[in-house]
Amino acid sequence: MNHIRNFCIIAHIDHGKSTLADRMLEFTKTIQVTGGQMLDDMDLEKERGITIKSHAIQMEYQYQGQNYILNLIDTPGHVDFSYEVSRSIAACEGALLVVDATQGVQAQTISNLYMAIEHNLEIIPVINKVDMPSAMPEEVEDEIVELLGCDKSEILRASGKTGEGVENILNAVVERVPHPTGDDNAPLQALIFDSVFNSFRGIIAYFKVLNGVIRKGDNVKFFNTGMEYAADEVGVLKMDMVPKQELHTGEVGYIISGIKDAKEVKVGDTITHRDKPCQSAIEGFQEVKPMVFAGVYPIEPSEYENLRASLEKLQLNDASLTFSPESSVALGFGFRCGFLGLLHMEIIQERLDREFNMDVITTVPTFRTWFTTNWVTNARCTTFGIA
Ligand SMILES: Nc1nc2c(ncn2[C@@H]2O[C@H](COP(=O)(O)OP(=O)(O)OP(=O)(O)O)[C@@H](O)[C@H]2O)c(=O)[nH]1
Ligand SMILES: [Mg+2]
Secondary structure (H helix, E strand, O other), X not given: OOOEEEEEEEEOOOOOHHHHHHHHHHHOOOOOOOOOOOOOOOHHHHHXXXXXXXXXXXXXXXXXXXXXXXXXXXXXXXXHHHHHHHHHHOOOOEEEEEEEOOOOOOHHHHHHHHHHHHOOOEEEEEEEOOOOOOOOHHHHHHHHHHHHOOOHHHOEEOOOOOOOOHHHHHHHHHHHXXXXXXXXXXXXXXXXXXXXXXXXXXXXEEEEEEEOOEEOOOEEEEOOOOOEEEOOEEEEEOOOEEXXXXXXXXXXXXXXXXXXXXXXXXXXXXXXXXXXXXXXXXOOOOOOOOOEEEEEEEOOHHHHHHHHHHHHHHHHHOOOOEEEEEEEOOOEEEEEEEEOOHHHHHHHHHHHHHHHOOOXXXXXXXXXXXXXXXXXXXXXXXXXXXX
16 A cells, blocks of 8 residues: 555646656656657547547556556546536545646636645646747746745656656655555445446446455445445556556446446445445535536437436536436427536537447527526527537
């Protein structure tokens, strides 16, 4: 456990988190240098140049003659995906707070920082993009000192483009981020922070072990749903999934247990052993509060059940999506979906189309205003999604 560091990268949108993470993966030889964005592996992410999903990946790093395991989680910067950030933070002990040297501290820098501080993460401030001619590292340094109340000497400088400063960042992670704590001999308690549907292998849940050990073949129970499974495969997340015999306290990994029904896996649930369960579940995550609502209807009414199954699978991978059945005289049966923002809504529509081949009609969104709980409704109905 003393040689594990779990940390995430947080920042405002486009401040260079994923680029910097790619450089770290190259430096630690986790991936070969191939150019392009490695961590943003979804087509949609590549096309738009933004991160949509948090991405966990393990690196091995040698520092002062010792081998360390660094579990990194790259997070999205856009406010619509901030639920991804909040869940990633729960799996970490430290955070790199990246600030663009040309732009300085921005809204999401601050809100993501607060989330990290709330979870008692060790913050390592990093000024990125120092290679750019318009970089103002001194000014940004002052902003960070004001924000964090830290010493200037604690602020690192780096460039995701040239790779400058990447080694210093990795060293600082080892030196400053506390190792995970927990009891390897206690009953198993592992927090599910993400999941994904795989058409060949069923549902894969990503977790962090807070106490105890999980082994391949163990009989496990999901605390909140009460469902029991056999751990067919457990392992760690490198560029691909790497199977392991066991995962100990402090480690981050995945479990495949043949679950086919998306409703059985809840992000925030606790995995424990069937025969030697823990006393209580780990406190999960805050409920999401959708800000934008829209009806999503299948173009073919017969596709209604398929749409439900697709939304359930999508929800596994995007815990901030909410939906409930509704019907309309004009459009028939569909779902009222809640999103964190307009970009989120657009991305869900795209993912329904690309990943599940669902053609849908989306009604004009309604908004939850920040000031009141009233709805600003718009009764008009148009067809997004089918151009
Ligand atoms: N010149 C320069 N450009 C950089 C640097 N780091 C990132 N960029 C560029 O900045 C843009 C955004 O980089 P990303 O790594 O996608 O930013 P991000 O913070 O991951 O963005 P989100 O995940 O969407 O919030 C890309 O066009 C990068 O090529 C850097 O150090 N120097
Ligand atoms: Mg990114």
